[in-house]
Amino acid sequence: MKYIRRNAVLIFGMFLLVILLFITFVGPYLPGIDQELEETQYIWSEERIPIPPPYEPNPEYLLGSDHSGRDLMSLIVIGAKETLLIVLFITLVRYLVAIPLSYLAHKEWLGIHLFLKWINGFLSYVPTIIMVILLAMLPPFLFNENRIYIMILIIALVEVGRAAESIKLDLDDTASKEYILSGIVAGASPFRIFRHYLLPFVYGKLIVYIVSDVGKVMFLVGQLAFIGVFISQEIIQIDFGQFQIRNTSISWPMLLADAHRDIRIAIWIPFWTAFAMTFTIFTFNVLAQGFQNLFKKKNTYI
């Protein structure tokens, strides 16, 4: 009981995560979710007038419908899997690069720590989102068949410096402790020092960083969607030298494709999509805070 009270935040976070996972994996098979995503051309009003979609939230469409008359709730539930996968994948790639990078920077190997400093200095002036747009709009990336992987790499790597820098600071901090010296005296190799002396004390913080980064990535992906930069998209030619972006996936960002217009005509589409994103961000933020409380021990006089 005491354990539960002390880790209330973590348990609350886990609870939210379970809800999120339930919606993602079991949700599509629940009654009321239209797996076929059937399109509706029009519905008859009471005065026998055909009304075209989008429909406002009503008993038949709980959260409303999109422009082609598909049920918005079904779209969000079915799109959850792809969205979460992309977000998690970006975070994983980021930390797979950041962890070795932070160790090399900690060892001041080949001036990597200077590189990190420079890139973080740059990003403390130029907003990340501007960087991502600049890179994502480069033609070789824009028209690439593997655009989805390139976009994942871009988003992951743009912030890799920030992630690596915070791990590096933790490594620096841990490495200055005295027991590391005893390891060196005992003749442990650098790898052994890293694996058994440094890493175990950084694990906790690493988990906190990764979990809270999932929320940050979701945030960035949402912002990009509002601007019109998507992760999975296909470019088709419509006229001489004119190309149009066509949506090929049903992930959440795609529902925001016309958000700036929808906000005036069908505000429930961006609202509920953004709400789903917010719920995801909230879940991972609470989880991160829960983990942080778990690993934090501090003395205090006040």
Next chain:
Amino acid sequence: MKLAWQFIKQILIFSLIVCSFVLLLLLPREMEVTPFAPLQYEANFPFTLELYKETIDDFVTHIKEERGFGETSSGNNLLSEVERFFNRSLKVILPAFLLSMIVGTFLGTVQVYFRAHKRGKIMSFISWVFASIPDFFLFIAIQYMLIIFMRHGLPQFSLFGHNEWYSFIIPLISVMIYPVIHMAKFTVVSMENEMGQDYVRTVFSKGLTKFDAMKHMIWNCFSPIMNQSQMVMLYILSSLPIIERISSYNGAGYQLLVAILGNEDVRALSFMLPFLFLMFLVVLVTQFLRYWLVPKEVVGK
């Protein structure tokens, strides 16, 4: 002397960043379309070093010839256009920045003061909730709420655009909320770091109140708190373009987006420069304030 050196260093960093940004902006983005059959075209994206060099040369000559950024396609002076849009954005940026710094720090302090009470715990819970709300969701939620209220009798007013005197308020709130929460959280964390210090114990041992202890602590936290000003500005500038786009508040942030997405290098740069300069100003003022206001021995920490 130390201040002068700091000043020069910041100017160097700033010019390096501007140069890097220009180089990034000038990466070749042109597309060559060649017809190879009736109604069939092939798009090519030459991406070579020579082309890159050429773009950079073009850019330099453009700047030299025009003695500035030149004119827009409609014949207006680009600089005066930037000025017009930027002034509109400043109406959001400046209040957002000042309010974030002041309100954020204040909220953080109050939260620390009540941390053992129920009130403090509720506050910290609310600050998590708000920290998880992305700016775009907040904006849409406010809009949706107002639309529903208007249906039920709230007097109608313009929700979008930039033509009314009050147009900047909803974008301001949406842009501000994240930096405010960031400042509040940061203040809490840096105050918590001070809690274990001996001087706090001394304050209590002399029979002074918690309020007195907090006065000492906030002064010692002043330097790290001031350091966050750059972060706060960065958050504001990051969400400004998106909020301006979805609220149709046609300011410099939105124009910057349009210019970047439309591959207009010079225009994009001319809209980006004021933002970079604003960041630079924030850095300088922060350094200056820290130098004059913060107890000297704390600066080195």
